[in-house]
Amino acid sequence: TLSSPVPAPGQPAPTDPTIAELTVDVVVFATGVRPIDALADNATPEPLPKAPRGGILTDRLCQTTDPHISAVGECAAVDGVCYGLVAPGYTTAEIVADRITGRTATAFENPDMSTKLKLLGVDVASFGDAHATTEGARPLTVNDPVNGTYGKLVMDRTGSTLLGGVLVGDAQAYAMLRPMVGEDLPNPMSFLTAAGGDAPAVGVSALPDAAQICSCNAVTKGDIREAITDGACSVADLKTCTRAGTSCGSCVGLLGQLLDAEGVEQDKSLCVHFRQSREELFQCAAATRIRDFPRFIRRFGTGHGCEICKPTMASIFATLDTSHHVLDDGHAALQDSNDRFLANIQRNGSYSVVPRMPGGQVTPEQLIVVGEIARDFDLYVKVTGAQRIDMFGARVDQLPDIWRRLVDAGMESGQAYGKSLRAVKSCVGTDWCRYGQQDSVRLAVDLELRYRGLRSPHKLKMGVSGCARECAEARGKDIGVIATEHGWNLYVAGNGGATPRHAELLAADLDEETLISYIDRFLGFYVRTADRLQRTAAWVEATEGGLDHIREVVCEDSLGIAADLEEFMARHVEDYTDEWAAVLEDPEKLRRFVSFVNAPDSPDPTIRFGQQDGRKVPLPLPGIRTA
Structure with a gap:
């Protein structure tokens, strides 16, 4: 039964002649984007037309029937079609921006609908003419029920040009195949998982300059090569100057391959202060036994360090020498904010505390203590997906008191x-x-x-x-x-x-x-x-x-x-x-846990809470606007 009226308490369920019980082998759920278009109904002087399947109707310049109103993104139905992908959304925004600023706007063109699902365990991708609608198209299909994979490549009538495809169960070839649409594809069966294990006959070097590497931001191979010529020598550089790989991330692997293909030795420096990679710095710290950052950077780097290298070296020092506390002199200032206060900072400046419960086990007495702490400090409590209890909303000055009660109950720092x-x-x-x-x-x-x-x-x-x-x-x-x-x-x-x-x-x-x-x-x-x-x-x-x-x-x-x-x-x-217990035993470390050095007993007035659906929620920090 797909749906049924809810019966009144104590009453039998009413019958509905429009509802039938069906015995089926497969149920298919068609899911996608549903545009939020209620604003169209409230427009004045008259409502804006909407597409039959929803969305605010626009022409190919993204203009509604009101010349003063445009629609962009997933609420816009361009010529009656809503697109649920990021690239068409960017395109509509660029068209409207061009019109508003007086530049010549290019009319919206039917977009590339290639996509790869990014859900854990759901490897599905489609690209190009995935359904072989082109005249003379010839699909090549491999179905491997043993490994749970399916692959289809759609070729032209000659069998040499790739038109599109579908990959299920193993979509690793998507990043390489999608830019090849419209190009000759030697040995296409080598790209299908169950085709015998042959290596694909082409690599990133075979892609033409017009091939689109990043469909989200419309970045071609030619754009990437030009950026490399202009001095980009790392994936991070390419992301910054071309925007490739900054949306869904599925093309990041190709960016590295293009750097290799262009003969660029990729820069593995940790930051501007260390030319070494993290692996090399780990070996330097292990070999020299230096655990003091100023000494280390004088010997192996330059300058005074930054927000990248300081936490990295603090982590390396802690990995190599667990006998030193992360808040020992010389190390505390290197830490990220979470490590500096041994708790997770939340968006309003408060902290959450997660006591360790090995294997998810907790005694009744410990559970009672957690509840009492949450009650006494007015904390929001949530059971996490890792079988732990997370307590949200603690101020910095409250952390030692919370830890003391947890430690006394036999619970350790969760190091979450x-x-x-x-x-x-x-x-x-x-x-x-x-x-x-x-x-x-x-x-x-x-x-x-x-x-x-x-x-x-x-x-x-x-x-x-x-x-x-x-x-x-x-x-x-x-x-x-x-x-x-x-x-x-x-x-x-x-x-x-x-x-x-x-x-x-x-x-x-x-x-x-x-x-x-x-x-x-x-x-x-x-x-x-x-x-x-x-x-x-x-x-x-x-x-x-x-x-x-x-x-x-x-x-x-x-x-x-x-x-x-x-x-x-x-x-x-x-x-x-246990890092919590070590702080409680050290008066110098405890001095860090105050809201104000000159008024240690005063709480932070910027930390505020409200109620939403009966739950305690943090309010934004003053002066910060949130959407």
């Missing part, structure tokens, strides 16, 4: 504020679930206690599922462990970003000792070699040889550093201390 291990999520495993194959709760607790406080290039999340039903969603984590009847499967590098991705299998059916050693090595290799703010997924993609090379290093010890990586992690485990 740092670029470090956030949490290890778990299902109930063999403790309670009848399907559980291994003790996932105990393993999740062990992993969280082992890697807590590990500073890394970016935040880390883990998950442990007790069976293949995957209740802990381990394949969406940087480290994912799934139980089998023979042991544990280890998945790595699943997380979000511009292109969310599932974790990939690193090794299967491991005993627990081997599992721990592989995780030690993987994390040790990652924190040593990844770039600043690089998630594990992006690190794997950027590593030469990809996951295969990382598997050789971690599982086969191809570089001969496995023992060093395990020793590095063992030192971290041995030296761990």
Whole structure:
């Protein structure tokens, strides 16, 4: 039953002759953009016409029937059509801007509707003439039900020119294929996943200058090459001067390939103060044992540092030497705002506190303490997706009092504020679930206690599922462990970003000792070699040889550093201390947690709260307008 009237309490459900129960094998939901066009009805002196499917009707210069009103973006129905993509929205804005400023406006042209879905686990892309509507079009199709992939390339009648295509289950070829529409495509079957594993016959060098690299911002290969000629030597430079890769991000990989194709040695300097990459700076700090930033920058860099290199070096120092607190003299000023106050700053200047609950476990007594703290400090409470309790709305001066009560209850710093291990999520495993194959709760607790406080290039999340039903969603984590009847499967590098991705299998059916050693090595290799703010997924993609090379290093010890990586992690485990407890024991550190140095007992008057739908919500900072 797709819909039915709601019966009155105690009354049988009324029958509706227009509603029928259908027995079906497949239900298809057609979803998309619904334009918000209510303003058209309220226009004066008369309402503005709307398209049959919604949207404010405009001509191809984006003008409505009222010469003083234009419509742009997804509420505009250009010649009766609403476009739910970013590129047509930009185009309509440019047309109106040209008209308003007196320049010659170019009429709206039917846009490129190529798109790639950016939802975790939903690999779907279409481009060009995806439905083979061109006369003489010849579709080439490969359907692989074993691997769950489908690919279709639409070629012209000669079979040599690419017209369009559809990719499902594996859309990695989209970035290369979309710019090739209208061009000759040698060996098209090599681009389809199940075609036998042949390498594609063309690379980015084969694209013509007119090929559109970034469809969101209409940037061609010629535009990219011109920017490189003018001095752009990194992906960041290309983003700045061409806007390519700044919207959906699906073309960023091609930008790097174009730099390589043009023979540009990409600049890997951390910032203007250090010509070295983060990996090289990590090795410098490890080799010299320097943990003082002024000494370090005098020896290896120039100037006094910036908002990029200071937090990066603070993280490296903390990774290499966990015996020093992040707020020790000389290190506190290097930290990002979250690390500086050991809590997550919120948009109104207040902070949130997330106590550690290993594996999601909490005792009744600890739960009562959390509730009492939230009540006494008037905090907003939310259960997170990582099986933690987040308390929002604390002022800086309230943080030590909150921590003291949590520490007294046996709860530690959750370190949800740092670029470090956030949490290890778990299902109930063999403790309670009848399907559980291994003790996932105990393993999740062990992993969280082992890697807590590990500073890394970016935040880390883990998950442990007790069976293949995957209740802990381990394949969406940087480290994912799934139980089998023979042991544990280890998945790595699943997380979000511009292109969310599932974790990939690193090794299967491991005993627990081997599992721990592989995780030690993987994390040790990652924190040593990844770039600043690089998630594990992006690190794997950027590593030469990809996951295969990382598997050789971690599982086969191809570089001969496995023992060093395990020793590095063992030192971290041995030296761990609770950062909240350390602050409470140090009067000098406690002095940092006041709203005003000259009035330590005065709360910050700029932090304000309101009510929305019965919930406590932060109000904007004074003088800051929010849309």
